[in-house]
Amino acid sequence: MHPDIRRIVIIGAGQASAWAAHTLRQQGYMGRLSVISAEAQVFYERPPLSKQVLAGTMAPAALQLFSEEAIAELAIDWHKPVLATAIDPQQRQVHLANGVCLAYDKLLIATGSRARxxxxxxxxxxxxxxxxxxxxxxxxxxxxxxxxxxxxxxxxxxxxxxxxxxxxxxxxxxxxxxxxxxxxxxxxxxxxxxxxxxxxxxxxxxxxxxxxxxxxxxxxxxxxxxxxxxxxxxxxxxxxGAGAEIACELGRDAGLAVNHGLLVDEFGRTSHPDIYAAGDVAVHPELGVCVQSWANAQHQAISAAKSMLGEPCEYRDPLWIWSDQYQCNIQMLGTPANQASRLVERIVSEQQRAFIYLDEENRLTSMVTINDAKLMKLGKRWLKSGTVLPAAQLADPAANMMALKP
Ligand SMILES: Cc1cc2nc3c(=O)[nH]c(=O)nc-3n(C[C@H](O)[C@H](O)[C@H](O)COP(=O)(O)OP(=O)(O)OC[C@H]3O[C@@H](n4cnc5c(N)ncnc54)[C@H](O)[C@@H]3O)c2cc1C
Missing domain, CATH: 3.50.50.60 (FAD/NAD(P)-binding domain)
Structure with missing residues (x-):
């Protein structure tokens, strides 16, 4: 770990921030770790808000990403609820709405997005x-x-x-x-x-x-x-529910490169070497869009945190997102296939099916499963390995998909 890194500041305290803070400590970072949060409640996951929490079947406390003890062990210098109002990259400082000014050696912007x-x-x-x-x-x-x-x-x-x-x-x-x-x-x-x-x-x-x-x-x-x-x-x-606005104004006003969200490389680094970004606010380095998903926020943040400490860790995960509606668990892998890709529909029953998209060599480009988490798990392996897939077998509801393990 780089000995000159003694002050790390994270702006935001959502999914990306929580995993970055956790990773920094896990990697042995012992310096000051300041987290600035606009919300009083911190380090909680949002997906259940529209599902179990809204339905009243999950208590808000169950959304906490880590236990109280685990959070205390992270020894965070909390600033909440307060807004970060400006970043000064030259002085390496973050200004807060309450007049506080925090100096940093490395900064992570994890400000997410907000409802439009x-x-x-x-x-x-x-x-x-x-x-x-x-x-x-x-x-x-x-x-x-x-x-x-x-x-x-x-x-x-x-x-x-x-x-x-x-x-x-x-x-x-x-x-x-x-x-x-x-x-x-x-x-x-x-x-x-x-x-x-x-x-x-x-x-x-x-x-x-x-x-x-x-x-x-x-x-x-x-x-x-x-x-x-x-x-x-x-x-x-x-x-x-008219989409989200990416909360990238702090970075943009500080002169960082922006295109819809903050531009980062595969290590989560923005156009300024001391400033990183992860989660909804960052443009995915390969896909070129802000991927607004739980898994992206977590994994991009873990990679950025390691990279901030001088242990470069690439992040190139494909898009994976899920949604629960009525009795359907819907999972999507990969970016929506281009028009040229071929659709194979696998219908096991009314409520269990998959849309599988293949390129001209019969390799998976993207996939949607409905109530078939097992097939999605396999799909992630097909995508990674570039397995050539037999379309007829994919479409046959009686065919054993496990036989197609890469
Ligand atoms: C209702 C809902 C349901 C979802 N369901 C799913 C799902 O089923 N599957 C899935 O994959 N994804 C889902 N998502 C998306 C997923 O939750 C987000 O992609 C993820 O939360 C992004 O994490 P983040 O840390 O980047 O940003 P956020 O979780 O948005 O956290 C950013 C935090 O930064 C704070 N902040 C912003 N600006 C400042 C500032 N200037 N100063 C201080 N703090 C600031 C914000 O207040 C916020 O607390 C859902 C999202 C919502 C809202």
Whole structure:
């Protein structure tokens, strides 16, 4: 480990920050470790917020990434809840909203992303909720009572997961998506079609190509949904699931290279040698996009933490993300295949199937499994090894996939 590294600062205290802090100590870093967090609650995972926590089947305490004792052992110099407001790369300092200024030898930016709200006035409406934090989940949970009416603006992952949980709680759900299919930015049409059918079967009123929607709060406490000059419905609560804004402004204002998110190399290093970034805020070094996923935040942060200590550790993981909706566990591996790749559909049953995409040499390019975690595990190995796969066998629901182990 480099002897000159005695002060490390991490901005943010989510998934990426937690794993970076843990890794730094695990690798033997004994110097000062300061973590700045805008949230009072730190080091917790977000995926259950739209699933079990919202459904009331998981206590918020269960989201903690590490036990209280393990966190105490990390000997963190906490600054929370407070915002980091500026980075001075020349002086190697981070400025905080409370006037504190922290010097660093190495800095990790792990500021993640936040919910995008297309119309800022909506944030002033008591009935409008976004879902990013534990507080957001608690607020939304209180409103999801049986018989209530919920509108979801946005047919992406968060919107769909909220729809599924709300239906399980007996809430009437309408979902409005401006595009002409669900999750259009991240999946191929066949998965969009599967999701549409799944939600419609569960009673969600899905409106695709819905056009611009506006919200108007009434004196009676409900919100009206307006399209053009027409009121198209009234609901008790609106969830805005209109994508995320990458929280990269600190890095951008400090002069770091930015393209949608902070540009980093395979070691998590930004365009400044002392500043690293990981998680939602960083552009994936190979995929060229900010991968907003639990696994990416964890693994990119581990690699960045090791690299910060002078032990270069490459991060090139393919995209892997999951979602739970109703009885379906959906997992996706690899970036949505390009149009040229060939689709092999494996249908074991109505609720267990896979979309497998192959290149012209029959090598896996990407894959989606529904209720088939075993096949996904195998898919990760196929992708890594470049195994040539027999398409006919993949499509045959009776064929034993384990026989195709690389
Ligand atoms: C409701 C929900 C469900 C999800 N479900 C899944 C799922 O099923 N599968 C999956 O793979 N992924 C899922 N994700 C995505 C996954 O949780 C994120 O990709 C992951 O949390 C990113 O971690 P991060 O540490 O990069 O950022 P975050 O977890 O966003 O943490 C960043 C932290 O930095 C703080 N911060 C920002 N700016 C500042 C500042 N200037 N000063 C101080 N602090 C600051 C923020 O307040 C935040 O606490 C879900 C996300 C949400 C919100």
């Amino acid at each position: 709200v297309p119309v800022s006035d909506w944030l002033g409406l008591a009935q409008v909720v976004t879902l990013r934090t534990l507080d957001d989940a608690a607020r939304l949970r209180e409103r999801l009572l049986p018989g209530q009416r919920l509108a979801i603006l946005g047919g992406g992952w968060i919107g769909l997961e909220v729809a599924a949980t709300a239906r399980s709680l007996g809430v009437a759900v309408s979902l409005f998506e401006q595009g002409n299919r669900l999750c259009a930015r991240s999946v191929r049409p066949e998965l969009s079609a599967f999701l549409l059918q799944l939600h419609q079967e569960q009673g969600v009123d899905v409106q695709l190509a819905c056009g611009a929607i506006d919200l108007v709060a009434t004196d009676s406490g409900v919100v009206q949904l307006w399209r053009a000059d027409q009121c198209i419905g009234e609901v008790d609560t609106v969830v805005v």
